[in-house]
Amino acid sequence: xxxxxxxxRYKIIEKRQSVAFWCNPISGHAxxxxxxxxxxxxxxxxxxxxxxxxxxxxxxxxxxxxAERLKGVDSTLKIQPAKLEDSAVYLCASSLRITGVAGRxxxxxxxxxxxxTVT
Amino acid sequence: GNxxxxxEGPVTLSEEAFLTINCTYTATGYPSLxxxxxxxxxxxxLLLKATKADDKGSNKGFEATxxxxxxxxxxxKGSVQVSDSAVYFCALNAGGTSYGKLTFGQGTILTVHP
Numbered sequence: 001x002x003x004x005x006x007x008x009r010y011k012i013i014e015k016r017q018s019v020a021f022w023c024n025p026i027s028g029h030a031x032x033x034x035x036x037x038x039x040x041x042x043x044x045x046x047x048x049x050x051x052x053x054x055x056x057x058x059x060x061x062x063x064x065x066x067a068e069r070l071k072g073v074d075s076t077l078k079i080q081p082a083k084l085e086d087s088a089v090y091l092c093a094s095s096l097r098i099t100g101v102a103g104r105x106x107x108x109x110x111x112x113x114x115x116x117t118v119t
Numbered sequence: 120g121n122x123x124x125x126x127e128g129p130v131t132l133s134e135e136a137f138l139t140i141n142c143t144y145t146a147t148g149y150p151s152l153x154x155x156x157x158x159x160x161x162x163x164x165l166l167l168k169a170t171k172a173d174d175k176g177s178n179k180g181f182e183a184t185x186x187x188x189x190x191x192x193x194x195x196k197g198s199v200q201v202s203d204s205a206v207y208f209c210a211l212n213a214g215g216t217s218y219g220k221l222t223f224g225q226g227t228i229l230t231v232h233p
Binding site: 003004031033035040041042043044045048055056091093095106107108110111112113 | 123155160161162163164165168208210218219220221222223224225226
């Protein structure tokens with residue numbers, strides 16, 4: 001079974017430029033997550049999709065970050081314009097279903113990440 | 120809010136030494152607890168999990184017990200190998216309307232020398 005794919009693996013841009021990251025989840029996984037991992041910290045959830053709908057984007061800086069999951073499969077995360085503090089690894093993860101209110105949790109499978117450096 | 124605190128790192132051990140990485144959490148309700156591992160150049164992988172108090176998660180010789188009374192989920196291994204060198208993350212899912220959201224600790228770098 002193929003894992004979560006992400007591209008590019010590395011990206012260097014100057015501040016105020018724009019950048020986009022792509023994620024292809026595991027086939028059949030309805031739920032997709034984007035996390036931001038700043039060096040020396042644990043990943044922080046940016047946005048969560050269930051199929052092509054947003055479940056949680058409370059920690060997404062919406063003035064500069066946007067994400068979409070057209071057709072409920074692939075997803076794109078965009079930053080425009082980038083700031084120095086956006087330098088981080090952006091991780092995409094997917095799970096079979098969303099964790100329900102009843103508590104059943106589904107394992108999240110992570111991609112290798114995209115390392116962004118903003119200069 | 121929900122949070123996870125891991126012991127200060129990094130941790131350096133000799134092969135076959137005993138490993139403990141401390142993890143404590145703050146959460147409302149009854150969270151599920153996880154340990155993830157990140158090997159160099161790879162994505163995060165689920166190492167083990169526990170979904171209720173007193174549950175013990177185990178995998179690849181690693182163990183962690185969900186202790187609600189001390190709000191802890193410490194990771195242990197009796198005899199580490201060089202191949203265990205990686206970054207280890209403790210995480211929780213608070214359940215309810217948190218859905219699948221994972222809250223991570225800051226990570227602990229483990230280096231094992233031959």
